[in-house]
Amino acid sequence: MTPATLARAATLERLIEAEQARFLRLHPRSAAAWREGRRHFLYGAPSHWMRRWAGGFPVYIDTAQGAHVRDIDGRDYIDFCLGDTGAMCGHAPEAVTLAVTQQIGRGATMMLPTEDSLWIGAELSRRFGPRYWTLTTSATDANRAAIRIARMITGRSKVLVFSGCYHGGVDEAHVEIRDGRVGLRNMIHPNAVDHDAVTKIVEFNDIAAVEAALVAGDIACVLTEPVMTNFGMIPVADGFHKALRDVTRRAGTVLIIDETHTLSCGPGGYTALHGLEPDILVAGKAIAGGIPAGIFGLDQVTAERLWRIVPPVNPRQRQSAHLGFGGTLAGGALAVAAMRAVLEEVLTEPAYAGMFSHAERLAGRARGLIAQNELPWHVTQIGARIEIMFMPSRPRNGADVIAGRQPDLETLMHAFYMNEGILITPFHGMLLTCPATSSADVDQHGDVFERFGKLVGEAGVT
Structure with missing residues (x-):
């Protein structure tokens, strides 16, 4: 690795550690639940998939309604993960x-x-x-x-x-x-x-x-x-x-x-x-x-x-x-x-029309912020699904993804987003709208994405 690459990796590690420390401070009850869960479950939770969140442990959910969830610490989230598509109808329709x-x-x-x-x-x-x-x-x-x-x-x-x-x-x-x-x-x-x-x-x-x-x-x-x-x-x-x-x-x-x-x-x-x-x-x-x-x-x-x-x-x-x-x-x-x-x-025609409209607005604002700040990222939107990828152009195949993917930057985004009240699919940068997603939800995502871009831009790790 070059000195610049090593310095970038060290900066990303520092930023991730800071976000995970903030996550721990914000989620004391979920942290305690995770410690208890590790006493009983093979990988800490009912499904080992549930551990795959960037905060260091999952939040434990109290209620979910529409496009929003609330955890046992009383913190609210706009949910663009939607159960990795399982809840594309929204929660409790x-x-x-x-x-x-x-x-x-x-x-x-x-x-x-x-x-x-x-x-x-x-x-x-x-x-x-x-x-x-x-x-x-x-x-x-x-x-x-x-x-x-x-x-x-x-x-x-x-x-x-x-x-x-x-x-x-x-x-x-x-x-x-x-x-x-x-x-x-x-x-x-x-x-x-x-x-x-x-x-x-x-x-x-x-x-x-x-x-x-x-x-x-x-x-x-x-x-x-x-x-x-x-x-x-x-x-x-x-x-x-x-x-x-x-x-x-x-x-x-x-x-x-x-x-x-x-x-x-x-x-x-x-x-x-x-x-x-x-x-x-x-x-x-x-x-x-x-x-x-x-x-x-x-x-x-x-x-x-x-x-x-x-x-x-x-x-x-x-x-x-x-x-x-x-x-x-x-x-x-x-x-x-x-x-x-x-x-x-x-999942009716009118519901899809609303989902597409919100997805287009979300993707459009993200693209605008990327262009405005000259970030080497891109956004793809297909139907109600949006992907933010930390590479300058769309991949053609898996080899392109392997060559260009930045997993540490993805981890940082996921941890930052959760601390700011946004859930997205924890495995990469995918978001999904549902029939209950609102314009206010889309706007809040744009504000959080703008703050994230500023964080990594000032740190020089885009």
């Missing part, structure tokens, strides 16, 4: 609260369908195009099922993913390309999965690499987001989706599109907005307003291929349709009731 309250009194799950599911099936096809749907408990479960189906109908073993992707707890997608080599990502440790046998990986937006990977004829499916959102936002190159659809069809490879994050692009996600034609569509997180749920839908051709292997109805063979996926809580009455409320009353 009235329609979902009412639907869940009514259904819980009639039974949460019976491993039998309710009439609400009929409405949901029709509505999903209206939004995403005609498909045959299955409900799951998460997008991870939906992706696992989609991969299994692709292998069943193709007889092939491998899954092609893009470096930097995230598709939940799916082993096939736990890889990335770093320094020209394929390895496990996100500090994931080997667990005896032979990734050479089950996975191929290329850079996003590189259609030539996709085509070359498909030549061997051993890839059952390509699993992708329409826009990469979990590694910093990576926009799709012009013509990429059309080319991807063309090459997968020629290769006999199933195309799975995971809309879990890009549901923020509209009622039918990015797929409906841009006329994409996946063989299998997956979504989760926000689809049931915070109640665990996911969906996947097969188009007609793909469903018929599966039905040739396992017919849809065979009452004389009760185990004939197990298929290797599912779960006793999947499609439960409580999740179905919540999902209907979300689709019918919360």
Whole structure:
């Protein structure tokens, strides 16, 4: 490292330590709760994900309503994290609260369908195009099922993913390309999965690499987001989706599109907005307003291929349709009731229009402050989702993100934001608006971002 690089790193470390010290002073009850939690939970909290906040420990939440949360120290936050999209409907939306309250009194799950599911099936096809749907408990479960189906109908073993992707707890997608080599990502440790046998990986937006990977004829499916959102936002190159659809069809490879994050692009996600034609569509997180749920839908051709292997109805063979996926809580009455409320009353066209308007204002002010202060950063906005990245231009792929990302600066921003009453996704610089987000919320974010820019500008660590 050069002396300048070392000095910059030392300054960032000092600023992070100062923000974390301020965080500790502001959150004594959460700090005490964290100490107690570490006595009982494997990684200090009910989910190890909950420890991944930059203050040094998570805040413990008392209440959440709309686009705001309050912690047990009595501090209020504007929430642009929204449960990393799980709360994209906002917290405790009235329609979902009412639907869940009514259904819980009639039974949460019976491993039998309710009439609400009929409405949901029709509505999903209206939004995403005609498909045959299955409900799951998460997008991870939906992706696992989609991969299994692709292998069943193709007889092939491998899954092609893009470096930097995230598709939940799916082993096939736990890889990335770093320094020209394929390895496990996100500090994931080997667990005896032979990734050479089950996975191929290329850079996003590189259609030539996709085509070359498909030549061997051993890839059952390509699993992708329409826009990469979990590694910093990576926009799709012009013509990429059309080319991807063309090459997968020629290769006999199933195309799975995971809309879990890009549901923020509209009622039918990015797929409906841009006329994409996946063989299998997956979504989760926000689809049931915070109640665990996911969906996947097969188009007609793909469903018929599966039905040739396992017919849809065979009452004389009760185990004939197990298929290797599912779960006793999947499609439960409580999740179905919540999902209907979300689709019918919360994530509506007018709600999306308001979310987009606020996202555009938030991104616009951030871009203005970046330009005004000549900061080497950029902002991407797609639908209701915004990404602030500490690099001068948009990345084209995961390699660009790895080369240009500044994790210490991200850590500083996250700690500073929490101390100033703003929550954003703790893994990178992603923000999301919800139907309850207000103009005042957007304005307050702009003020905090301006103060953050001044802090790092004066310290010379932009």
